[in-house]
Amino acid sequence: MEFVTQNTDKEERMEYPFQDIEKKWQKNWNDKKLFNTLDATDKKKYYVLAMFPYPSGILHCGHVSNYSISDAIARLKMMEGYNVMQPMGFDSFGMPAENYAIQNNSHPGITTEDCITAMHKQFDSLGFGLDWDREVSTCRPNYYKWGQYLFKKLYEKGLVYRKTSFQNWCESCQTVLANEQVENGHCWRCDSQVTQKELEQWYFKITEYAEELLDFSKMLDWPERVITMQKNWIGKSFGTEINFSLEGTGEPVKVFTTRPDTIFGVTFMALPPEHPYVQRWLAEDPENKALHDFCHKVINEDKIERTAENTTKEGIFSGRFCINPVNGDRVQIWVTNYVVMDYGTGAVMAVPAHDQRDFEFAKKYNLPIKIVIQNKEHDLTAETMTAAYVEPGFQVNSAQFDGMENEPAKQAITDWMQSKGMGRQTVTYRLRDWGVSRQRYWGNPIPVIYCDDCGIVLVPDKDLPVLLPSNVQVGKTTRNPLLSVPEFVNTTCPQCRKAARRETDTMDTFVDSSWYFARYADPKNDNEPFNKDKANYWLPVDQYIGGIEHAVMHLLYARFIHKFMRDLCWVKCDEPFARLLTQGMVTKDGAKMSKSKGNVVDPKYIIDRFGADTLRVFLLFASPPEKDSEWSDDGVMGAFRFLNRVWRLIETNLDALKRGMQLNANIEDVSPAMKDLLFSSHNTTKKWLEDSIHRMQYNTAIAAIMEHLNHCVAVKEPEALNDADLAVYAEACGIIPQLLYPFAPHIAEELWQMLGFEGMVHSGGLPGYEERYLVRDRINYVIQINGKVRGKMEIAPDTAEDKIRELALEVDNVKKTIEGKTIHKVIVIPGKMVSIAIS
């Protein structure tokens, strides 16, 4: 179903005037600078941040959903009296802008600014409480200057280095990708196949922080899922480094193993073709064609393909041997495709009896299998095994360790080797350093100059930022675009003044987004990245909100850079994001909205026809924030009907309500029906507080308002109520604007004003409830017999337990059911139920 465009006949349709209301309050908030937050260091702060968008030009429903959540939180915190900051900006460097510019023969700088303007307008039309005075856009020189400064600081602290190696290469994006940015062998952004290419590039030593990045204790509330993903990614494993030595030269060959207990079972050594020793043997032995061919083949194989699990293990005997330090065994060295150079020490001691990969390899090439861990039955034999034995067992063929259980033997053997200088206990991580060079134009230039005499020279602070030139012919070449700008490339060496060249790679855009949350604290600072006091007032972000797709990449990089900034004493806290909410995406027809699937809903359409409040209520009501939610045109109508019902309730009864608010209810005079409504007011408020503030489950908070609204609407002819009843009624309707405010702020402000309350809704504080109104005269008890509901009764709350038991057995249907049966047990759950067990 498609919505027809603008309906002008509002009166007749009895729709509330959402357009006027939304425009009015957006202007009002703006005029009052309600969301332009001051750095009021004497006030308790609350920093709400939703991940900033890439300026694609249109906000889609996923964005709206995301920012509706953060705005709800921000407004709730405003009601609570916090000094709330909710900034917004744009992650505006990156490939899409560059590609778009190539296609349309324009310039990414221009298209990006146009997109930002367009999106800014859309943000305004949604009425989010954003502090635009703090806007940050990563492609603007006043921002990226400090990214370059940060790069220099990292370099000065020895956390940046250059390395040539095989890199993940995306042909379609024409650039290198970090390991985190490769998903199942495909590019995280464009999904095309990733290949390997040898390149020299810049790395950040994120591995220096690996240990600290594993400490999640400073996170108050991070989803376990995200923590697990990061832990897996960092991949810490404890083990032992063992020094084998090359036969002949005696040079060390270090291996890393998590199974030192199997050291006596080593029957060969496995090295990757990239291993320096292998490379040396190739050079020394140009005649060994078989070895050359094999190494050449494996090195040029796709790395992703090569490390896939189902790839067959292959190898070739190198002709060399090494010596096992524990027993002097002479061990063949094989060059294989299943060992990778960049994990551990890049060398594996192969124990076919107790490692499945080694087992398969040994079977294929007829290498010996030596059992050193026996099972309980002691019936393992090398001849009869069909798979490696990896279960716990007892040491055999292991010299003085024979008979020990293998688990304690790990430590014993490691200790013994350590004392003999054969090895040492060590820790290895799966995490690799972060490759940050990108061979693209639309990114932050790396502030480095290459001088023939002086080598790598950093651009001096006074020359920052290295401005990204605008006269670049994008898309004219497959080479790095900045290479084609001579006036950019050619410069003079800051040290010796001779001609020199600039670095033409730009930084990964994840660098830009790794510190923006701190820049929001002081976005206009031209003298430093940000003022420390301001940053320390605002940081950490109290509530961060974003998609699960950033669980590893962005969130790990940002934590790393934040810790680095802490080590520079720029910030004090250890973690940038105290609480994290990973919101679900908005799907349509069960799939993520995307242009290619043709299932995109343009929020503008909904806002024009039903209003921003309706859209926000719909999105928040659809499901809990962290779950995906399915778009539904009918659901939007439901939200719209709800707001119309609220509007009608208050507008049509406005006189009575205003009168009722002046009255004091004497509880004695309130009729039973109105006592129920009084209960609803306080009970709803209680549930609303619990759901919205404590549980952050806005769908049920909204459901509670709807339920309460149904109770209010059920009151007919309120103007005819007596004073006590009218006072109760006025209170019941009067709390609705506050309850609605975080989710539908425009209509909430309008109703608040209509009802004659002072100031704006948030200044009224959080709504409160009184326990005394939650006490009921009569309580509903359910009577269960053998677990089935067989009766109900209404009794006074202070009824004694014996009496309750007695009454329950008197209920008609209960009497009938227990007739002629033996009662074993009667359990009373105070305030709830009576449970009877019969035979």
Next chain:
RNA sequence: GCGAAAGUGGCGGAAUUGGCAGACGCGCUGGACUUAGGAUCCAGUAGGUGCAAACCUGUAGGGGUUCAAGUCCCCUCUUUCGCACCA
């Protein structure tokens, strides 16, 4: 393969601590009002049997603990996500 999360009406979802399963919304059915609307109001809506009272079945499937299980335990299946020759 390893790890994690999830599975509830026609649909989105609720049930917060083991205590009336299906709140709330959508959709649907019937009715009212009509200036015929994507409006409003009333009633109904898990499935089944029944005139009704009421009864039976039911939270992926199977077992268990308990007076009481969507919730706790064991097994199986399915889906989603993450990791995956990591030594």
